[in-house]
Amino acid sequence: MTALVVEGVRKSFGDRLVLAGIDLEVRDHEAVCLIGTSGSGKSTLLRCIDLLEPVDEGRILLGGEDITDPDADEDAVRRRMGIVFQAYNLFPHLTVLDNVTLGPRRALRVPKAEAQGRATELLARFGLADKAGDHPDRLSGGQQQRVAIVRALAMEPEVLLLDEITSALDPELVGEVLDVIRGLRSGGMTMVLATHEMAFAREIADRVHFLDGGRIIESGPPGAVLDEPREPRTRQFLQRVTGRR
Amino acid sequence: MTDAVGRPGLTPRQLRERRDRRRSTAVAAVSTVVVFGAVALVVSRASGFDEVRSSFFDGPEFTESLREIVPAFWLNVRVFLVAEVFILVCALLLAVARSSRAPALFPVRLFATVYVDVFRGIPVLLVLFLLGFGVPALRLEGVPNDPVIWGTVALILSYSAYVSEVYRAGIDSVHETQRAAARAVGLTGGQSMRFVVLPQAVRRVVPALLNDFIALQKETSLLSVIGPIEAARQAQIESARSFNFTSYTAAALIFLAITIPLTRLTDHLLGRQRRRMTVGPAG
Numbered sequence: 001m002t003a004l005v006v007e008g009v010r011k012s013f014g015d016r017l018v019l020a021g022i023d024l025e026v027r028d029h030e031a032v033c034l035i036g037t038s039g040s041g042k043s044t045l046l047r048c049i050d051l052l053e054p055v056d057e058g059r060i061l062l063g064g065e066d067i068t069d070p071d072a073d074e075d076a077v078r079r080r081m082g083i084v085f086q087a088y089n090l091f092p093h094l095t096v097l098d099n100v101t102l103g104p105r106r107a108l109r110v111p112k113a114e115a116q117g118r119a120t121e122l123l124a125r126f127g128l129a130d131k132a133g134d135h136p137d138r139l140s141g142g143q144q145q146r147v148a149i150v151r152a153l154a155m156e157p158e159v160l161l162l163d164e165i166t167s168a169l170d171p172e173l174v175g176e177v178l179d180v181i182r183g184l185r186s187g188g189m190t191m192v193l194a195t196h197e198m199a200f201a202r203e204i205a206d207r208v209h210f211l212d213g214g215r216i217i218e219s220g221p222p223g224a225v226l227d228e229p230r231e232p233r234t235r236q237f238l239q240r241v242t243g244r245r
Numbered sequence: 246m247t248d249a250v251g252r253p254g255l256t257p258r259q260l261r262e263r264r265d266r267r268r269s270t271a272v273a274a275v276s277t278v279v280v281f282g283a284v285a286l287v288v289s290r291a292s293g294f295d296e297v298r299s300s301f302f303d304g305p306e307f308t309e310s311l312r313e314i315v316p317a318f319w320l321n322v323r324v325f326l327v328a329e330v331f332i333l334v335c336a337l338l339l340a341v342a343r344s345s346r347a348p349a350l351f352p353v354r355l356f357a358t359v360y361v362d363v364f365r366g367i368p369v370l371l372v373l374f375l376l377g378f379g380v381p382a383l384r385l386e387g388v389p390n391d392p393v394i395w396g397t398v399a400l401i402l403s404y405s406a407y408v409s410e411v412y413r414a415g416i417d418s419v420h421e422t423q424r425a426a427a428r429a430v431g432l433t434g435g436q437s438m439r440f441v442v443l444p445q446a447v448r449r450v451v452p453a454l455l456n457d458f459i460a461l462q463k464e465t466s467l468l469s470v471i472g473p474i475e476a477a478r479q480a481q482i483e484s485a486r487s488f489n490f491t492s493y494t495a496a497a498l499i500f501l502a503i504t505i506p507l508t509r510l511t512d513h514l515l516g517r518q519r520r521r522m523t524v525g526p527a528g
Binding site for chain 1: 422423425426427428429430431432433436440441444445448
């Protein structure tokens with residue numbers, strides 16, 4: 001089954017064309033990586049998929065349903081997806097537990113006790129049980145990002161969108177966050193990741209898409225795109241990020 | 246590293262810092278004495294000093310006028326408390342209305358914007374006159390004529406406009422990414438405002454709100470222009486009776502008894518907020 005389809009999506013901010021016609025398909029339980037330089041449109045694409053930005057043209061289908069239809073209930077659509085941001089964006093005035101339960105309680109109307117029970121379980125699974133009562137500013141970057149992932153998972157999303165979730169982290173904290181993603185991958189979570197971690201993309205992705213100037217220039221299994229890129233632009237980009245020739 | 250541990254334990258740097266600290270204290274003390282001494286000297290040698298002292302600082306007159314002014318001040322306190330509760334709620338509603346984004350809420354946004362423009366632009370005194378004299382003159386069935394009520398309503402109308410701008414500044418200061426994160430966990434626009442934006446916004450503007458409370462506490466004395474006898478008006482009555490201005494001094498001190506603690510509290514909260522902003526996360 002197809003979890004997510006992006007068809008001819010275009011998006012501009014003012015006169016700046018950020019997405020110049022994107023087509024993308026993500027099957028159930030598939031992990032898809034978006035790679036490309038900063039400004040290539042990866043983040044905007046993820047934000048458009050989560051309806052945080054309206055698309056100018058094209059359609060996005062979630063589970064076969066057109067979510068860019070003006071009549072679609074945007075809030076209901078967002079409840080079916082999770083997104084994790086580069087800068088965590090935790091709610092600083094809430095404890096870790098309340099950060100995780102806010103969505104389920106208010107958007108899904110899960111009773112408080114049940115939401116807290118589920119959240120506590122999830123936090124424990126990701127080694128954050130002892131942080132439940134803390135506020136986000138007491139946590140390290142890696143811990144904050146793991147909480148942000150748990151917050152997204154608590155909504156039991158059909159698709160998880162991850163926007164360069166390790167880019168703001170100190171190098172020694174990247175590993176703990178990537179471990180979480182590995183765990184989700186083996187659990188069969190459908191994911192779209194924008195990432196700069198090429199080694200990780202190679203390890204985890206079913207397919208890799210290289211974006212440049214708001215277009216997908218090259219797609220394929222990680223072995224093909226990352227090791228034997230056909231397009232000169234892809235080659236150039238990979239040389240720059242890996243430092244290899 | 247305290248003195249109790251032993252002075253010989255202090256490093257040269259600590260000794261220098263302590264010396265600098267002591268020197269600062271000494272300079273502050275000397276400059277205070279010099280400035281206040283000079284002011285006292287100039288004032289007390291002024292030719293009208295004795296008359297001013299007897300007409301503004303008369304002991305027996307002071308105690309007597311306090312007896313009259315303190316009960317009158319109770320009216321200021323009641324008006325302040327009632328008005329404040331309504332202002333906090335109305336201003337919040339106005340601010341949320343102005344910050345709403347749904348196209349369907351345009352009329353609400355328009356109303357709130359016009360309201361704030363109008364009431365921020367009219368002197369409180371005029372609003373008091375318009376309501377205090379205007380409404381009772383309508384002789385509406387079932388509408389109270391008590392000037393205290395209309396005076397309080399006037400304060401609520403004016404201050405709600407000011408305070409809503411304080412709230413709005415707080416709402417605008419919450420970063421856009423917080424709203425995105427709230428929407429991302431499925432909250433509606435209204436829920437995002439209620440559970441994510443407002444709690445952070447209100448916390449940030451508490452000192453600014455207190456600032457407006459202090460102003461309001463003083464402005465309750467404006468009520469006297471439409472009739473009610475509150476502390477300042479009572480002081481005026483006392484002064485007319487005794488031909489002495491000490492009652493004004495007494496009234497001023499009564500207001501200070503309330504506003505100074507509020508001011509200190511505001512400064513304390515502001516200081517705490519600044520420290521929180523500068524001290525980063527713990528690790």
